[in-house]
Each structure stands twice: as structure tokens, then as C-alpha cells.
Amino acid sequence: MKRIKGLPSRPSGRPGAMARQEFLAFGGALLATVGLTGEAGSDPLPSWNDGAAKQAILEFVRVTTDSSNPKYVAPSQRVATFDQDGTMWVEHPIYTQVVFAFDRVIALAPQHPEWKTTEPFKSVLSGDKAAMAKFTVKDFEAIVFATHTGMSVNAFSAIAADWIGTAKQPRWNHLYTDLVYLPMLEVMRYLRANGYMTYIVTGGGQDFVRAYSDRVYGIPSRQIIGSAVETQYTYGKNGQTVLMRAPKLELNDNMSGKAEDIYLFIGGPPQAAFGNSTGDQQMLEYTQSGGGACLMMLVLHDDAQREYAYGPATGLPDTKVGTFTQALYDEAKARKWSVISMKQDWKRLFAFGS
Amino acid sequence: MKRIKGLPSRPSGRPGAMARQEFLAFGGALLATVGLTGEAGSDPLPSWNDGAAKQAILEFVRVTTDSSNPKYVAPSQRVATFDQDGTMWVEHPIYTQVVFAFDRVIALAPQHPEWKTTEPFKSVLSGDKAAMAKFTVKDFEAIVFATHTGMSVNAFSAIAADWIGTAKQPRWNHLYTDLVYLPMLEVMRYLRANGYMTYIVTGGGQDFVRAYSDRVYGIPSRQIIGSAVETQYTYGKNGQTVLMRAPKLELNDNMSGKAEDIYLFIGGPPQAAFGNSTGDQQMLEYTQSGGGACLMMLVLHDDAQREYAYGPATGLPDTKVGTFTQALYDEAKARKWSVISMKQDWKRLFAFGS
Numbered sequence: 001m002k003r004i005k006g007l008p009s010r011p012s013g014r015p016g017a018m019a020r021q022e023f024l025a026f027g028g029a030l031l032a033t034v035g036l037t038g039e040a041g042s043d044p045l046p047s048w049n050d051g052a053a054k055q056a057i058l059e060f061v062r063v064t065t066d067s068s069n070p071k072y073v074a075p076s077q078r079v080a081t082f083d084q085d086g087t088m089w090v091e092h093p094i095y096t097q098v099v100f101a102f103d104r105v106i107a108l109a110p111q112h113p114e115w116k117t118t119e120p121f122k123s124v125l126s127g128d129k130a131a132m133a134k135f136t137v138k139d140f141e142a143i144v145f146a147t148h149t150g151m152s153v154n155a156f157s158a159i160a161a162d163w164i165g166t167a168k169q170p171r172w173n174h175l176y177t178d179l180v181y182l183p184m185l186e187v188m189r190y191l192r193a194n195g196y197m198t199y200i201v202t203g204g205g206q207d208f209v210r211a212y213s214d215r216v217y218g219i220p221s222r223q224i225i226g227s228a229v230e231t232q233y234t235y236g237k238n239g240q241t242v243l244m245r246a247p248k249l250e251l252n253d254n255m256s257g258k259a260e261d262i263y264l265f266i267g268g269p270p271q272a273a274f275g276n277s278t279g280d281q282q283m284l285e286y287t288q289s290g291g292g293a294c295l296m297m298l299v300l301h302d303d304a305q306r307e308y309a310y311g312p313a314t315g316l317p318d319t320k321v322g323t324f325t326q327a328l329y330d331e332a333k334a335r336k337w338s339v340i341s342m343k344q345d346w347k348r349l350f351a352f353g354s
Numbered sequence: 355m356k357r358i359k360g361l362p363s364r365p366s367g368r369p370g371a372m373a374r375q376e377f378l379a380f381g382g383a384l385l386a387t388v389g390l391t392g393e394a395g396s397d398p399l400p401s402w403n404d405g406a407a408k409q410a411i412l413e414f415v416r417v418t419t420d421s422s423n424p425k426y427v428a429p430s431q432r433v434a435t436f437d438q439d440g441t442m443w444v445e446h447p448i449y450t451q452v453v454f455a456f457d458r459v460i461a462l463a464p465q466h467p468e469w470k471t472t473e474p475f476k477s478v479l480s481g482d483k484a485a486m487a488k489f490t491v492k493d494f495e496a497i498v499f500a501t502h503t504g505m506s507v508n509a510f511s512a513i514a515a516d517w518i519g520t521a522k523q524p525r526w527n528h529l530y531t532d533l534v535y536l537p538m539l540e541v542m543r544y545l546r547a548n549g550y551m552t553y554i555v556t557g558g559g560q561d562f563v564r565a566y567s568d569r570v571y572g573i574p575s576r577q578i579i580g581s582a583v584e585t586q587y588t589y590g591k592n593g594q595t596v597l598m599r600a601p602k603l604e605l606n607d608n609m610s611g612k613a614e615d616i617y618l619f620i621g622g623p624p625q626a627a628f629g630n631s632t633g634d635q636q637m638l639e640y641t642q643s644g645g646g647a648c649l650m651m652l653v654l655h656d657d658a659q660r661e662y663a664y665g666p667a668t669g670l671p672d673t674k675v676g677t678f679t680q681a682l683y684d685e686a687k688a689r690k691w692s693v694i695s696m697k698q699d700w701k702r703l704f705a706f707g708s
Contacts, residue, residue, distance in 0.1 A: 076574060153617060210621050220430060221621025231617055233610035233636055241636070241643045243617055250618070256587035263507060263585055263597055264604070265619065267564050267575025282587055282595070289595045 044190040047183040047348040053297065053340045057187060060272060060295040061194050071293035073271055075195040080272035080295075081225075081262060081283060082188065084202040084209060086322035087276045087299050088217070090169065090179040092308040094321060097204045098140070099176075100163050102132075104147035112146075121146070145247035148205065149229055153243045160211035174352060177216045183346045184274070184299075188217060191272065199270070201262060202226040203254035203279050207245075225265050227253045254279045259286035271295065277322045284337055296337040300324065303343040398544040401537040401702040407651065407694045411541060414626060414649040415548050425647035427625055429549040434626035434649075435579075435616060435637060436542065438556040438563060440676035441630045441653050442571070444523065444533040446662040448675060451558045452494070453530075454517050456486075458501035466500075475500070499601035502559065503583055507597045514565035528706060531570045537700045538628070538653075542571060545626065553624070555616060556580040557608035557633050561599075579619050581607045608633045613640035625649065631676045638691055650691040654678065657697040 048054040063071040064078070085091040105115070105124045115121035120139035123131035135143075148156065169176050188198045198219055200209055206226030213219045228251040231243045253261045259282040262270065269290035273283050276299040284296040301307060301322070302314045309316045311324030318324060332339055342349070402408040418427040439445040459469070459478045469475035474493035477485035489497075502510065523530050542552045552573055554563055560580030567573045582605040585597045607615045613636040616624065623644035627637050630653040638650040655661060655676070656668045663670045665678030672678060686693055696703070 079576075206618075207621075222433075222619060224621070228618060231614045233613045233640070241613070241639045243613065243640075259587045259595070259597065260585045264560075264582060265576065267561075267578065285595045286587070286597075 044193070045183065045186050047186055047346060049345055049347050051345050053338050053345045056295060056297070056338045057190070060293065061190065064271065064293045065194050073293060077271065078191075078194075078196040079199065079266060079270040080188075080191045080196045081199045081201045081270045081274070081287070082184070083258075083275040083277070083280045083283070084200050084204055084226075085276075086301065087274050087280070088180055088184050088200070089176065090307060091276075091322045092301075092310070092319070095204065096164075096169075096176045097208050099167065100160070100208065101140075101143050101147050103163065103167065104159070105143060108147065141249075144205075145229075148208075149245040149247040151245060153207065153231060153245060156207060156245055157211050160208050164212050172350075174350075177212055178350060178352050180216060180350070181299075181346070182348055182351045185217070185351075187274070188219075192218070196272070197223060199223045199225060199262075199266070201253065201258050201273075201283060203252075203258075206251070206253070225253060225258075225261050227251055227257075256282045258283040262286060269294075273297070274299070276301070277324050278328050279323075281328055281331065284332075285335075288335060288337075296332075296335070297340055298324070298328070298332055298337060299340045299342060302341055303346075303349075306349055307342060398547070399537065399540045401540055401700060403699055403701050405699055407692050407699045410649060410651070410692045411544070414647065415544065418625065418647045419548050427647060431625065432545075432548070432550040433553065433620060433624040434542075434545045434550045435553045435555040435624045435628070435641070436538070437612075437629040437631070437634045437637070438554050438558055438580075439630075440655065441628050441634070442534055442538050442554070443530065444661060445630075445676045446655075446664070446673070449558065450518075450523075450530045451562050453521065454514070454562065455494075455497050455501050457517065457521065458513070459497060462501065495603075498559075499583075502562075503599040503601040505599060507561065507585060507599060510561060510599055511565050514562050518566045526704075528704075531566055532704060532706050534570060534704070535653075535700070536702055536705045539571070539705075541628070542573075546572070550626070551577060553577045553579060553616075553620070555607065555612050555627075555637060557606075557612075560605070560607070579607060579612075579615050581605055581611075610636045612637040616640065623648075627651070628653070630655070631678050632682050633677075635682055635685065638686075639689075642689060642691075650686075650689070651694055652678070652682070652686055652691060653694045654696060656695055657700075657703075660703055661696060 045054055045057065063069045064073040066072060082088055085095050089096070102124050105121055109115055109121075109125055112121070115125060120135055120142055124143070151159075164177060167176060168174060169179055172179065192198055198217070200213060200217065200219060200223070202209055202225070204226055206224055206228045209226055210221040210224050213221065213224050227249070230246045230248045230250040232246050234242050234244050236242045251257065251261055255278070258280065262283065269286050271287070271290065271293060272295040273280070273287040274297045275284055280298070284298070287294050287296055300311055300313070301324070302309050302311070304316070310319045310322065312326045312329040329339070340346075399408055399411065417423045417425040418432070420426060436442055439449050443450070456478050459475055463469055463475075463479055466475070469479060474489055474496055478497070505513075518531060521530060522528060523533055526533065546552055552571070554567060554571065554573055554577070556563055556579070558580055560578055560582045563580055564575045564578050567575065567578050581603070584600045584602045584604040586600050588596050588598050590596045605611065605615055609632070612634065616637065623640050625641070625644065625647060626649040627634070627641040628651045629637055634652070638652070641648050641650055654665055654667070655678070656663050656665070658670070664673045664676065666680045666683040683693070
């Protein structure tokens with residue numbers, strides 16, 4: 001597990017791994033807390049404002065880790081799943097992986113002179129934003145297959161890692177991975193510190209996320225569930241074996257696919273799930289279906305000033321990217337899921353800055 | 355992780371979890387060893403005879419867990435995969451799951467009067483062994499879809515768990531799960547005690563194995579990779595959500611499929627892999643392709659007296675069940691994979707008896 005920039009290495013102790021400055025700050029907070037409560041501990045969710053959302057997380061961990069509580073969950077059963085786009089990092093104005101795919105079209109264009117006159121590539125190469133905004137699922141599939149397949153799995157991983165290591169989001173002029181929400185990283189670390197395995201369950205590409213998941217989220221490849229193309233086991237020229245990426249969708253990890261793929265990979269529902277859009281509805285329902293203690297949360301983007309505002313109760317129209325319908329909002333209320341207000345619940349959004 | 359019958363709970367220490375008797379026996383062995391070598395430790399593989407196979411396992415663990423060794427493997431990267439049929443338990447005269455499927459045909463026959471006159475069900479119901487021996491892949495698929503799909507995932511798991519809890523193998527008159535090889539359980543536990551995650555990677559059904567994997571192998575559902583049918587997320591009569599098993603193959607986890615599915619689930623090759631047939635060839639090749647320290651082993655069934663004999667160098671013809679061709683044997687030698695001779699390398703086969 002790598003250190004995550006801007007986040008104290010060990011929110012609940014073990015100062016050995018900390019930088020000196022962090023250790024001193026942590027020590028001060030610790031001493032202050034000890035003086036008041038008589039037990040060691042600091043706030044594990046410092047980027048969260050006090051409120052129902054933060055309390056729901058703390059309460060969930062409290063009851064599921066207390067062996068005398070009827071809602072106790074055995075350590076071997078502790079699993080939490082996190083959607084990525086819009087839940088773990090910024091998804092507007094467009095999903096990061098779509099920017100990656102468009103950048104790959106531009107990079108590969110010299111090898112494909114026919115793209116200049118062939119849609120959907122033509123619109124990407126000419127930067128025709130109006131045309132790109134109207135791309136269909138079939139258009140995106142053509143772009144994904146042209147840019148994400150036809151190479152070995154190792155070659156693709158290297159391409160994705162290179163891109164994510166340098167590409168910047170224009171609004172903040174920061175790396176896309178800097179736009180991971182600090183409050184959500186704190187939740188991940190807090191859950192792990194309490195014995196939970198954390199998984200990403202994304203409609204985005206499994207292998208795209210794997211290219212940075214360990215470094216950015218502290219989550220290994222085996223805990224990344226996502227949309228995937230088929231791979232084909234082949235023999236190279238010298239008899240060495242190569243897994244090639246084929247232009248055929250194997251897993252569509254969105255909507256019902258999230259519940260189905262969680263079952264495929266894990267074998268049962270998680271105890272906690274975090275999402276932000278209709279693509280996460282079934283994942284949260286499936287989590288709740290497990291019975292016992294469970295935690296279902298949806299991030300609502302209602303902070304136009306610090307990030308973006310879309311979805312119900314924002315006074316703004318919904319969007320195609322990260323759709324949060326009124327129906328989902330109503331289901332959340334009916335099923336007692338927690339809605340996280342970015343504006344109200346998050347003290348701070350990113351690790352960079354202040 | 356459950357206790358496995360007949361195997362000491364903690365082969366390398368931590369007596370707190372042991373039964374008293376085991377603890378005393380372990381303590382005695384420990385003291386004897388300390389006196390001779392000056393370091394604590396007992397034989398982690400007591401059911402193995404000394405020989406090249408046992409040494410290969412011990413050496414692999416030694417070099418990959420010694421941080422000063424150039425072949426050291428970081429704990430987060432330690433993964434070992436095990437085929438099931440013929441590698442972890444007896445696969446002759448026929449795979450256990452096939453017996454399960456035939457038993458299910460018999461159990462479900464009253465609800466399907468048409469089966470009396472429809473193949474392949476007719477042959478199963480009439481006990482026509484000659485006809486069953488000639489079943490094609492399509493015949494088996496028809497039987498699997500009729501017996502393994504059309505119910506919820508939870509219903510299937512309960513059916514499989516019930517069956518495996520009572521059905522007995524006729525030759526030994528023991529539960530099928532008693533026919534797990536004690537030497538291989540020792541390898542699994544030894545690897546886990548040294549930081550390796552253990553996975554089952556089986557051509558058999560993922561969910562069939564999940565019904566007993568925790569109890570029998572100490573392996574949780576999320577570390578079972580296997581052939582799988584598609585599941586479909588549906589809503590029940592009262593709005594509750596149900597994952598239904600559909601009659602469509604999603605993963606065929608055999609041959610090349612093993613390498614492809616290991617990549618899908620784990621994201622890269624394991625460091626060690628254990629198999630016994632041509633269905634495991636690509637898994638072992640893929641393991642070796644990762645470079646660095648790796649261990650590839652094949653179990654050869656050459657013990658007609660204690661179990662069965664088939665495959666090369668046994669003097670007996672090969673079989674359709676667990677095929678171990680001469681070509682695979684030659685590849686093993688060329689690639690320096692270890693071949694485990696059941697007859698020579700295993701002191702004891704099962705936990706029952708003595």
C-alpha cells in the first residue's frame with residue numbers, strides 16, 4: 001500500500017511510517033484528544049464536516065467492529081465497494097478515461113490516415129465538441145476498441161500509466177489523480193484500518209484503473225472490478241506467451257452489471273457501498289440485500305463553486321455524465337441510503353491547495 | 355479461515371489457536387528441532403517424502419521470503435494458484451461435480467417426466483454407464499444448464515453445500531471432501547503462513563467450489579476462480595433483489611481460459627501454480643511468464659494402489675478425465691517444471707486413516 005499524497009499515513013496510530021512534521025501534528029492532536037476523552041484517537045475523517053453523513057460512517061464502523069454488538073461483522077466478511085467516476089474523483093465535464101481515449105486517437109492518428117475522413121475519429125481529430133457531445137454508445141465503443149485493444153495487456157497498462165502520470169485536468173491544471181476526493185480517501189483508509197477490504201467497482205475500464213489504483217487508492221489490481229474487454233492467450237514469435245486485448249466486451253460493469261460482477265468476483269454482497277449515479281443503483285440495492293449491518297451512500301454533486309452541481313435538489317439540470325435522477329434520490333430516501341452533500345458534508349475536496 | 359481436519363492449525367507457530375493435544379505434540383516437535391538446529395521450526399510438509407518436489411517448494415518459499423535474496427517477492431505480490439480436480443482432490447473415475455450433476459438429474463426427474471425419453475437425461479436416469487461415458491460437451495452442457503441454472507445464486511449454493519456435505523465416494527466410502535490431498539493442504543497452509551494468497555483456479559464451477567472452499571481449503575469465495583454461468587440481476591415479487599443463474603456460460607476456466615481468468619481476477623501472473631493436466635498447461639506457462647522467482651508443479655497420478663494411475667510414465671493409458679499427455683510431460687521437463695510423483699513424493703494421501 002503506497003502513501004497517498006496529502007493524507008496522514010496512519011490516521012489511527014503507528015507513527016513510525018510518518019514524516020516528522022506529520023508526526024508532530026498528529027501527536028499534538030492525539031494529546032489533545034487524550035486529555036479530553038481518556039482514550040487515544042484522532043478524527044479519522046478530518047475532511048468531513050460533522051453531520052448525518054459523517055455520523056453514518058462512524059456509526060457503521062463502530063457497530064460492525066464491536067464483537068458485542070448484534071450488528072458485528074466478522075473480519076473475513078468485511079468488504080466495501082466504491083464506484084470511481086463522481087464518487088472517488090471528478091467526472092465532469094467528461095469522464096477521465098474518455099479524455100484518455102480521445103488523446104489516444106490523436107496519438108495514433110498518424111498510423112490511421114483513414115481516420116481523417118471516418119467518424120467518429122474525424123470529429124475527435126478536428127476537435128468538434130458539438131459532434132463529440134452527440135456520440136452514441138456505438139461511437140464510444142469504436143473509439144475504445146481502436147485505442148484500448150489490439151495490444152498486449154502489459155503494453156496497454158504502460159500506455160495508461162504513462163498518460164495518467166502526466167495528463168492534466170484543465171479547470172484545476174492538476175493531474176487527474178490529484179482530483180481524487182480527500183474525504184473519500186479518508187473513508188477508504190478508515191475502513192481498511194478497521195479490517196475492511198476496499199474494492200473499486202467501476203463502469204470504467206478495469207485495466208485503466210489498475211494502472212494507478214495501488215498508487216492513488218492503495219488498492220491492488222485484484223480488488224479492481226470494472227468493465228473489461230476479452231483477453232486472448234497467444235504465443236509470441238519466440239514461444240513466449242502473451243495476453244492480447246481483443247475488441248470484444250467481456251464485462252459491462254454498470255447498472256445491474258455491478259451487482260453481477262461483484263458476485264462474480266467476491267461471491268456475495270459487500271457490507272458497504274459508495275456511488276453517485278444511476279449506474280450505482282443496483283450495487284447499493286445488492287449491498288442492502290445482504291441483510292445485517294450495511295451502509296449505502298451516494299455522493300451528490302451540489303457544489304458549483306468548488307466543483308460542479310448536477311442532479312436533484314441542486315436547482316440545475318441533470319447531465320448525461322454521472323446521471324443522478326430524482327427517482328434515484330427518492331429511492332435513496334425510501335431505502336434509507338445516505339446522500340452525501342458535497343457542499344455541506346465535505347470540508348475540503350482535494351489534497352492539494354490549502 | 356476454518357480449521358482443516360487432520361492438519362495442525364498452525365504449522366509454524368502461534369499455538370494460541372491450537373487444540374491442547376495438538377499444541378503438546380507441536381511443542382514436542384518444536385523442542386526437538388530447537389535442540390538440533392538452534393532455530394524454532396518443524397517440518398511444514400510432514401506428508402511429503404524428502405525429494406526434489408518437496409525441496410522445490412521449500413526452496414521457493416525460502417528465496418521469495420528472504421528480503422536479502424535477489425528472488426525476493428514483496429508480500430503484496432505473493433499469489434499462488436491451485437487447480438482443483440486431480441490437483442487438490444481425487445478426480446477419478448469421474449469429476450465430483452459430474453456426480454453432483456447426475457445426482458441432481460435424478461433428484462429433479464419427478465418434475466421433468468419428459469427426461470425419461472430425452473437424451474442425455476434418459477441415460478443418466480437409467481444408469482447407462484456406457485452411454486454416459488460417450489457424453490459430448492454438448493450433453494454435459496445440457497445437464498449442467500438443467501441442474502445448475504434457473505435458480506437464484508443463493509438457492510444453488512445451498513443445494514451444492516447440502517450435497518457435498520453428505521455425498522460419498524464409493525471406493526473409499528468417504529465424503530468427497532475427505533478425498534482432498536493432505537500434502538497439498540500442507541502446501542496451501544505453508545504458503546499462506548509465508549504471506550502467499552492462495553487461489554483455486556478450476557475448470558469446474560466457481561460456485562460449486564465456493565460452497566465448501568472456506569471450510570475445506572481455508573480459501574474465501576473471492577479467491578475462487580472457475581467456470582461460471584452468467585447471473586442476471588432481477589427484482590422479486592416484493593421488490594427484493596435476486597441474482598438468478600442463467601443458462602449461458604460466462605467463463606470457461608480451462609486451458610487458455612485459466613490464464614485469461616487469472617488476469618481478469620488478479621491482474622497479473624501468480625508466483626506459483628499447481629496443476630495436473632493439459633487443462634493447467636497455460637496457467638503454468640503464464641505463471642512462468644511473470645519472470646523472477648516462480649514455481650510450477652504438476653501432480654502425476656502414478657499410484658494405482660493408493661489412488662489411480664494415468665498419464666505418462668505410469669505404464670497405463672491416459673484417460674479423458676485429467677488428461678496428462680506425453681507432450682505436457684515433455685514441456686514440463688523442457689521448462690523445468692516440477693512433476694510430483696504421487697507414489698514417490700507423498701507419504702500420505704488423505705487426512706483420514708493413518
